[in-house]
């Protein structure tokens with residue numbers, strides 16, 4: 438067992454850091470590691486292409502599809518990008534759509550979509566959740582009626598992150614309402630400019646616009662946009678959820694928060710013993726998070742099956758980041774950007790709210806614990 442990064446991995450981390458610190462403006466305003474807000478949109482979209490040209494958006498893909506088969510490097514990239522809050526790796530396209538097409542798609546779909554994802558040219562969004570289907574995703578009711586060369590789609594999705602900015606959506610639709618729930622679902626792709634798709638903003642707890650409702654009104658989706666087989670989309674969807682790997686973006690964000698808080702405590706001379714204890718605890722937690730995250734990447738790299746590690750990493754990281762800043766800064770932690778006395782650009786108030794969202798998205802903490810208990814510990818459902 439070797440707990441060190443290889444010299445190549447260390448060199449790659451340094452290369453990523455050098456790139457980011459060279460391009461990032463000194464007054465970079467982003468606090469969220471994944472949100473491409475309007476004020477940073479142009480810069481991020483331009484840098485996505487730069488990063489794509491370096492081959493960094495396909496690091497974990499198989500070599501035959503232009504990748505480097507190196508999930509460890511991909512995890513290092515995610516960790517560093519999140520630390521600097523530079524959202525140039527499209528979570529949905531790079532992390533979910535590409536591996537799904539590689540495993541379940543056909544040659545035409547791979548030829549069409551993989552190059553645009555690898556080059557950082559387009560953004561994807563995910564249309565899974567509906568007003569009546571979240572944790573119980575198989576209860577979805579958005580309807581896709583198969584016709585000659587297309588599906589006619591009607592219904593609603595909700596909580597669709599970045600639908601207002603995305604170029605393409607992947608989504609699940611009920612294609613056979615008479616079949617048992619899991620067997621009547623089809624996995625489809627659609628260009629967001631297809632007539633009949635409309636998007637309504639939802640403003641979240643942080644006051645930002647990342648979430649949306651999306652409506653499908655007689656949308657014609659070509660047959661060639663079906664991934665996998667008709668009515669067997671559930672198995673594609675479950676496969677896709679497995680691709681949500683290591684939680685490295687939570688790690689980078691937590692690492693940054695801890696460093697900022699330690700720096701702040703030193704700057705203003707905070708010496709309370711309870712504060713020292715809390716920061717020391719946070720350092721221990723961060724180290725556990727680091728091992729969970731990189732171990733998952735290492736297992737992926739060595740093609741070892743895992744099911745327990747990703748939910749563990751998510752539960753561990755999202756539960757802890759939330760309150761740390763508030764505990765350290767006390768009442769000052771509540772101040773938001775723009776207040777004259779606000780510490781750390783208002784990141785603590787913002788990240789505390791953000792952490793609440795993160796305990797829900799991509800499977801709530803309760804669902805992750807259920808997976809750990811049933812799959813990992815073998816407890817009955």
Ligand SMILES: Cc1cc2nc3c(=O)[nH]c(=O)nc-3n(C[C@H](O)[C@H](O)[C@H](O)COP(=O)(O)OP(=O)(O)OC[C@H]3O[C@@H](n4cnc5c(N)ncnc54)[C@H](O)[C@@H]3O)c2cc1C
Pocket residue numbers: 562563564565566567570571572573595596597598599648794795797798799800801802803804807
């Ligand atoms: C910031 C954010 C971004 C998101 N982005 C997207 C996106 O891009 N695309 C998309 O499709 N969806 C997205 N979602 C939706 C997300 O996947 C759902 O919110 C999540 O799956 C929970 O579903 P729900 O909101 O319907 O809650 P419910 O499933 O109704 O859950 C309500 C509560 O009940 C608990 N619960 C439910 N079932 C069980 C159970 N069996 N055992 C124990 N407790 C249970 C849950 O943990 C939760 O606390 C996003 C959500 C958030 C917050």
